[in-house]
Amino acid sequence: MLHSKLVKVVFAGLCGLIAGTALFFPWATTAEYFANKAALAASEKNICMSYSDIFTEGLLDKEFVCSGVTADLPAFSIKINEVRFDPFLIRSILSLSLKGNIYLGKGEITTVTRQKLKWTSGTAKLSVKDDILYFDDLTLVGDVAAKGFINLFMDTGKIAGSDLTARFPQEFDRALQMLSNLNIMTLTNIKPGEWRITR
Numbered sequence: 620m621l622h623s624k625l626v627k628v629v630f631a632g633l634c635g636l637i638a639g640t641a642l643f644f645p646w647a648t649t650a651e652y653f654a655n656k657a658a659l660a661a662s663e664k665n666i667c668m669s670y671s672d673i674f675t676e677g678l679l680d681k682e683f684v685c686s687g688v689t690a691d692l693p694a695f696s697i698k699i700n701e702v703r704f705d706p707f708l709i710r711s712i713l714s715l716s717l718k719g720n721i722y723l724g725k726g727e728i729t730t731v732t733r734q735k736l737k738w739t740s741g742t743a744k745l746s747v748k749d750d751i752l753y754f755d756d757l758t759l760v761g762d763v764a765a766k767g768f769i770n771l772f773m774d775t776g777k778i779a780g781s782d783l784t785a786r787f788p789q790e791f792d793r794a795l796q797m798l799s800n801l802n803i804m805t806l807t808n809i810k811p812g813e814w815r816i817t818r
Contacts, residue, residue: 666776667691681706699726704745717747721754728763730794736763736787751779763787767816783816784809 671687683706688699701724706717723741730736738761743754752771759765767783787795789812799806807815 696729697726698729700724717745719745721745723759734790736791737761738763747773750774757783759785769816778818781816781818784813785816786813788812 668688668690670685670689673683673685676682676684683704685702685704686700688697688702690697703722703724704719705722706719721741721743723738725740726738728736738759740761741757741759743757746753746755750773752773753768754770755768757765757768763786765783765785767781769781769783770779771777772779792808792811795806795814796808799808805815805817807817809815
């Protein structure tokens, strides 16, 4: 009986601690810190990243929102109107690793030739293990579409592994074939406008 009461008291205490942390932790400041850190890391790789605003929504079920995201790379630029990250707080704390879902709003890729590839929405499951970012169940919907997974090394941003089926406008097939010839990743042309990206 005493053991049962003790377990209930400990459980109630843990619930109170988690609720207090979720309510009073400076989530917005923390989100801004990590966004700035990511932008700094990207700049070291000649990628200029910026965002117009970052904030959190929800009380216990937190969601991080970053709007007006841009990334300028040597060969192309990316614009996303909104990126949402829904962390699995309890699961992440218990496993001591980051886990959650990412939701992308409308966005576009602009190439050096000023051609635009647009999407309407995107989702992925994010996790971190051994300094690798895992994007599983990745789905992108729009003129450019994709389905599969991609893993990135956190220190370099290079692809650690991937298996994506992607669809592009057919006029990009020639450029993708040239990219395939560089052997950066394995690009297999399944049919006009559709490619499999593996590594």
